[in-house]
Amino acid sequence: VIDIRKLYAQTGMFTYDPGFMSTASCQSAITYIDGDKGELLYRGYPIEQLATQCDFLETCYLLLNGELPNETQKTEFVSRVTHHTMVNEQMQFFLRGFRRDAHPMAVMTGLVGALSAFYHDSTDINNPEHREISAIRLIAKMPTLVAMAYKYSAGQPYMYPKNKLSYTANFMQMMFATPCEDYEPDDVLVRAMDRIFILHADHEQNASTSTVRLCGSSGTNPFAAIAAGVACLWGPAHGGANEAALNMLEDIQRNGGIDKIGDFIKQAKDKNSGVKLMGFGHRVYKNYDPRAKLMQETCREVLGHLGVENDPILKLAQALEKIALEDEYFVSRKLYPNVDFYSGIVQRAIGIPVSLFTAIFALARTVGWIAQLNEMIGDPEYKIGRPRQLFTGSARRDVQPLAQR
Ligand code: ACO
Secondary structure, eight states, rough: OOHHHHHHHOOOOOOOOOGGTTTOOOSSSSSSTTTTTTTEEETTTTTHHHHHHHHHHHHHHHHSSSSSSOOOHHHHHHHHHHHTTTTTTHHHHHTSOTTTSOOHHHHHHHHHHHGGOOOGGGGOOTOOHHHHHHHHHHHHHHHHHHHHHHHHHHHHOOOOOOSSSHHHHHOOOOOHTTTTBBBOOOOHHHHHHHHHHTTTSSSSOOOHHHHHHHHTTTTOOOHHHHHHHHHHHTTTTTTTTTHHHHHHHHHHHHHTTTGGGGHHHHHHGGGGGGGOOOOOOSSSSSSSSSHHHHHHHHHHHHHHTTOOOOOOOHHHHHHHHHHHHHSHHHHTTOOOOOOOOHHHHHHHTOOGGGGGHHHHHHHHHHHHHHOOOOHHHHTOOOOOOOOEEEEEEEEOOOOOGGGGG
């Protein structure tokens, strides 16, 4: 590893690295990925153990504090988060300004940014107490905001948080209960949703996390920095891939199903077609994404529990995966399923509308963004992020009077 800052100070040289293929933007002790082995650790703990032995709020505590909580710490953390699940009533008037058919990520970008207008006691990103309380507020309120965005789009009344429920059961209650009918938490589905949250909680310096760091590095408030992360996550090359992957599977199913996979794969291999195999490939994983394996298991569990294990979309996904993993194009480029390939099938089975998938990803990733923001600001070497450029425009020239141009 070359410390390019020293080289720059000595020689004035800097690197040209579009897409940050080989540039580390920071030092971090939060998440470790070994892309060749297909390994993912949060604070040293394998994702497989966290996903099967811990819940999402324990994982949040771990990402924020570096250690898993003991019982007392967990109780205190859960109680603090639970205390902040409501959002200011004014938020519903803000939400009402959106069209009902607005994309939930458009709504979430606005709602999360708007939180900074409500909590003036937690907007100083350089103040550790402000960062701490804004972190609790964001983690607590994201489920409420996502559920509000959903209820608004469905034309249903908002359901208030029920603090006697767990974090994830409460989210599902706010999504699926109505004033006419309570939501009885289904343990298997709640556990599956909680696992989706854990698997999406952090993933080191991906595009949205780097966006949050860059945005926060200017000294903006934590809510604004997280809203920037939500906006970046929306793209189909990043968090939007879960929605795009399910839309792709449904599209293939509508146009002939398993028999048409060959035609689809042919298109995905053709660079001019504009088609990609969504939910496949990753900048860092050059082996099976460990989150995709866990998601595939969760998918089987959920569909089995609901008695729909023969779901045609799951069969199609499995057949598509098998064909792609035997195809020279995908093998030679080390393109494997990523977390998004199966997460859409699980969420759809739970009853989540496709357009909400990325908002749920944002809910889960919020804690990772906050942990990364805190780490950056706590680093004595932290500076405003300010990439350089290679200028390719015109050389100096003089403005001509309008009549002569
Ligand atoms: N389908 C077809 N070809 C692909 C795919 C794909 N899904 N992914 C990569 N390739 C090809 C590229 O065209 C390129 O081919 P080439 O070497 O012949 O030019 C090669 O594989 C390498 O891919 P790059 O695009 O250079 O890899 P990069 O690291 O820039 O992109 C990315 C990674 C954005 C994830 C890409 O694989 C992709 O677009 N995948 C589909 C979208 C997706 O699933 N995104 C979710 C990522 S995970 C997450 O955000 C949670």
